[in-house]
Amino acid sequence: QELLTGRHPYESGTEQATIDRIKVGKPDQLPDFVPREMKELITAMLSHDANKRPTTKQIMEQDTIKLYLRMQEEKEQIIEKSEKQQNEIVLLKQQLAKQQTQSNTSQTKQQSISTQPKVTSEPKIMIEPPVTQATVTQVRKVLTPIESEVLKDVEVNGDTYKHTEENINDCTLLFNPLMNKGIVKLEVLGVKYLYAVGIADESMRYGRNERPYERGRDKIVCYGCDGGIRHIGDLIEGNSGFYQDGCRIGMELNMESNPRSLTFFINDKEQPNFVINIPKAVRIFCYFSQRGASFKINKFEFLSTPTARHGEGTRAWEYGQKWN
Numbered sequence: 001q002e003l004l005t006g007r008h009p010y011e012s013g014t015e016q017a018t019i020d021r022i023k024v025g026k027p028d029q030l031p032d033f034v035p036r037e038m039k040e041l042i043t044a045m046l047s048h049d050a051n052k053r054p055t056t057k058q059i060m061e062q063d064t065i066k067l068y069l070r071m072q073e074e075k076e077q078i079i080e081k082s083e084k085q086q087n088e089i090v091l092l093k094q095q096l097a098k099q100q101t102q103s104n105t106s107q108t109k110q111q112s113i114s115t116q117p118k119v120t121s122e123p124k125i126m127i128e129p130p131v132t133q134a135t136v137t138q139v140r141k142v143l144t145p146i147e148s149e150v151l152k153d154v155e156v157n158g159d160t161y162k163h164t165e166e167n168i169n170d171c172t173l174l175f176n177p178l179m180n181k182g183i184v185k186l187e188v189l190g191v192k193y194l195y196a197v198g199i200a201d202e203s204m205r206y207g208r209n210e211r212p213y214e215r216g217r218d219k220i221v222c223y224g225c226d227g228g229i230r231h232i233g234d235l236i237e238g239n240s241g242f243y244q245d246g247c248r249i250g251m252e253l254n255m256e257s258n259p260r261s262l263t264f265f266i267n268d269k270e271q272p273n274f275v276i277n278i279p280k281a282v283r284i285f286c287y288f289s290q291r292g293a294s295f296k297i298n299k300f301e302f303l304s305t306p307t308a309r310h311g312e313g314t315r316a317w318e319y320g321q322k323w324n
Helices: 015-024 036-045 056-060 063-113 149-153
Strands: 154-157 160-163 171-176 183-192 196-201 220-224 248-254 261-266 273-276 282-288 294-303 315-318
Touching: 036 063, 056 063, 149 154, 149 171, 196 248, 248 294, 282 294
Parallel strands: 273 315
Antiparallel strands: 154 160, 160 294, 171 282, 183 248, 183 294, 196 220, 196 282, 248 261, 261 273
16 A cells, blocks of 8 residues: 555554554555556455455556556566667667778878879768667656645656655646646656546636535546546446556647547547537646656647547546446
8 A cells, every 4th residue: 555655554653552453454445546446456455354355466466567567578588688789879870980980091091002092082971779668758847737735745857746755745836827728738748656537627727735626526637547437426437547657648628629628638649538529728737646746748739630439349428427
């Protein structure tokens, strides 16, 4: 539980109070961003009755754990591939440097015995680094966070936002400009421990240590790292999650269509669940709470035509209505 929330499940004001809570088996409740399956697993692991705790084998067979392991394996494969490509580039550069040295030596010898030295022109060889999932295009800063107490827990460096190491306060950052026309597409890079992104009605404001739904769900659409989207009613599953650091989360707001729509993307792939009848004016938000958690605004652009297709297998969920 501490790995997920940054807080000991039995944390209290004093050491003795913590021990007393452990004895009676009263851990803190897990926050809403933790998926249901993971909540059930952690609750079972913290059971006061040892006979009710799952075995290591049962834990490893849990779907969410399998997902984490698979994502970690993919991440390691990406790193390994990148390192291999970098090594190949270093080797190629060394070979080119050796060839250049040999060529220069040969030219020097020829010039020393020739009364009329010849001018030669060597072709330029351009070597570009391999493009990997870690490559990030630098973009001009166009979104700015609304001034609030929330920024006391956030370090801002250009388009990158990082949670301070001092606490684990919830941070819901709202951004200007207010979006009320055109087709807008933006991309957020989840650098580390990004919990959620979404849109909020223009009237919404957040204080320090508040989650996106702290002031009600009826004026927001929240896309969590578990892949679920939240509004009024039930959590809607089916979209991809973005637990893995380095995921690119896209949101396309079409304020010109009838009805207005919000479509999500993960690593450029359109997600099946989207939202219609969104408010006439909204802001985007990003949410994190872990020490050192961070994200970057990668892109913000106005489109002439939408990229969202809303094809077969997709489903629209209506803003303002109860989802179930």
